[in-house]
Amino acid sequence: MKILCTGGAGFIGSFLVDELVRQGHQVRIFDNIEPQVHPGGEVPDYLNPEAEFIREDMRNYEALARAVEGVEVICHDAAMVGVGQSMYQIRRYMDVNTLGTANLLDILANRKNRVTKLLVASSMSTYGEGAYDCDSCGRVAPPLRTEEQMAGGDFEVYCPECGKPARPVPTPESKLQEINSYYALAKKDQEDMVMLFGRTYGLPVTALRRFNVFGPRQSLSNPYTGVAAIFLSRLLNDHQPTVFEDGLQSRDFISVHDVVRANILAMESPKADHKIYNVGAGRQVSVLEIARTLKGLLGKDIDPEVVGRFRKGDVRHCFADISRIREDLGFEPRTSLEEGFRELIEWSATAEARDFSDRATAELKEKGLVG
Numbered sequence: 535m536k537i538l539c540t541g542g543a544g545f546i547g548s549f550l551v552d553e554l555v556r557q558g559h560q561v562r563i564f565d566n567i568e569p570q571v572h573p574g575g576e577v578p579d580y581l582n583p584e585a586e587f588i589r590e591d592m593r594n595y596e597a598l599a600r601a602v603e604g605v606e607v608i609c610h611d612a613a614m615v616g617v618g619q620s621m622y623q624i625r626r627y628m629d630v631n632t633l634g635t636a637n638l639l640d641i642l643a644n645r646k647n648r649v650t651k652l653l654v655a656s657s658m659s660t661y662g663e664g665a666y667d668c669d670s671c672g673r674v675a676p677p678l679r680t681e682e683q684m685a686g687g688d689f690e691v692y693c694p695e696c697g698k699p700a701r702p703v704p705t706p707e708s709k710l711q712e713i714n715s716y717y718a719l720a721k722k723d724q725e726d727m728v729m730l731f732g733r734t735y736g737l738p739v740t741a742l743r744r745f746n747v748f749g750p751r752q753s754l755s756n757p758y759t760g761v762a763a764i765f766l767s768r769l770l771n772d773h774q775p776t777v778f779e780d781g782l783q784s785r786d787f788i789s790v791h792d793v794v795r796a797n798i799l800a801m802e803s804p805k806a807d808h809k810i811y812n813v814g815a816g817r818q819v820s821v822l823e824i825a826r827t828l829k830g831l832l833g834k835d836i837d838p839e840v841v842g843r844f845r846k847g848d849v850r851h852c853f854a855d856i857s858r859i860r861e862d863l864g865f866e867p868r869t870s871l872e873e874g875f876r877e878l879i880e881w882s883a884t885a886e887a888r889d890f891s892d893r894a895t896a897e898l899k900e901k902g903l904v905g
Contacts, residue, residue: 814854
């Protein structure tokens with residue numbers, strides 16, 4: 535098949551391109567080589583030479599229309615990434631993510647094409663807080679914690695019905711999406727637009743809500759990337775990883791290789807048509823544990839700094855219920871956290887790791903986004 539991968543030069547997209555090429559597909563990459571992800575705006579040396587490469591932006595309608603010509607499947611990964619940054623670069627995030635996706639769908643609606651399937655990369659950030667149980671009230675959906683609560687050093691989540699502590703549980707796809715950042719809003723826009731297009735025009739579409747992805751090729755110099763890469767960059771520069779709140783907030787960390795397999799399964803199976811899937815490892819890991827694991831694997835005598843401050847809009851717990859993708863597609867995560875981190879560390883020896891996280895935190899503080 536001929537497949538278009540938007541964002542195909544990026545961290546996840548490039549691994550997806552490699553696997554598609556390995557399977558014998560003709561692959562076309564459409565990527566603007568965002569300087570925040572690719573230092574100096576240079577094309578990465580890992581870009582697969584067997585794939586056609588178009589250096590262009592999702593906002594360039596005619597360039598995107600030409601890229602769609604002749605392709606049968608589209609894997610739409612192109613997006614600006616970064617929750618905190620999205621809160622003050624609002625126009626940029628909505629322009630690239632929401633309107634860029636609108637360009638793609640407008641082309642599919644109004645230009646002759648051969649596309650038979652479209653997959654879009656969505657995000658766990660669209661859930662807001664994850665799912666919770668209350669011993670007295672059952673399944674509940676607590677709102678975001680207030681600034682007043684967290685300023686007092688209380689970072690826990692409470693039942694909105696009775697006020698008792700709520701217990702985090704795996705988050706299913708049926709959980710109400712509660713937006714708390716412009717990045718999350720833009721990812722929900724991408725997901726909603728694609729799913730609506732599929733229903734309207736009968737095009738098989740799938741949305742993949744990815745959780746916290748880590749692995750080689752993730753920019754170690756982008757302070758708005760995933761927390762594992764940020765912590766690794768800090769440690770490689772002999773700086774303490776900065777852990778907000780009390781460090782016990784938890785996420786679901788999944789290897790990029792497992793994400794690629796989920797994408798391939800969804801692309802190949804008609805069972806995935808018009809479905810939304812969580813793509814996570816299905817395991818709950820605290821942010822503090824991530825910092826300590828990386829420290830141990832690196833052999834660094836540098837303890838994380840738990841600062842007790844908080845970032846506005848951060849959620850306490852969110853980890854995936856992967857029963858739907860497991861039952862429909864047979865997906866099972868294969869890479870353990872330690873195995874994946876060892877691979878990330880091994881790769882980091884060949885990559886530039888400039889630590890800009892203090893600067894990023896200062897920007898957030900200047901905008902009033904750090905408490």
